[in-house]
Amino acid sequence: MRRKAGPARTCEFPDCMNLHDSLGLCSGHRRQRRRGEELRSLREVRPRNLSDEEISNWMLDRAVVVGECLVYSNYKDKRGYGRFNHAGKYALAHRFIYAQKVGPLDDALVVHHKCGNSSCINPKHLQAVTQLENVAEMLDRTNMLRQIEAQSVYIERLKARIAASSCYQ
Ligand SMILES: [Zn+2]
Ligand SMILES: [Zn+2]
Structure with missing residues (x-):
């Protein structure tokens, strides 16, 4: 062949x-x-003098498509958040995209990634929540993981029992 x-x-x-x-x-x-x-x-350096709207489109155009996520393609901090220089300030890309594409953003609100990918700037994956909701969501997720773990232990035990009982057949 x-x-x-x-x-x-x-x-x-x-x-x-x-x-x-x-x-x-x-x-x-x-x-x-x-x-x-x-x-x-x-990747190219962002042209100067773009409006906020143009900056957000520029970022989204250059994001890397990973499944449903649009992964920020420029500098990311240690936690994976896209960072950029916005009028002399070290800004967070996902917060900026939220404010541009989803709605006004209060400083007190946390922009949460529904997809769990901190580098994602897909407006559909961003959700503004209070700090409290963000913590609750995180706890919920850890709790769910714990439940899944417990279930898989149970399944393993069941499998072992089934394997043991089939020995007598
Ligand atoms: Zn290369
Ligand atoms: Zn995403």
């Missing part, structure tokens, strides 16, 4: 869609490595 040509190999840097050049990287990322720099996104 003839081997079909697979999709072209791309750069290993996360979010980079450029074609592979050498050592797992595209030519742009190879250049960064040769210079001994920390690898960073090659």
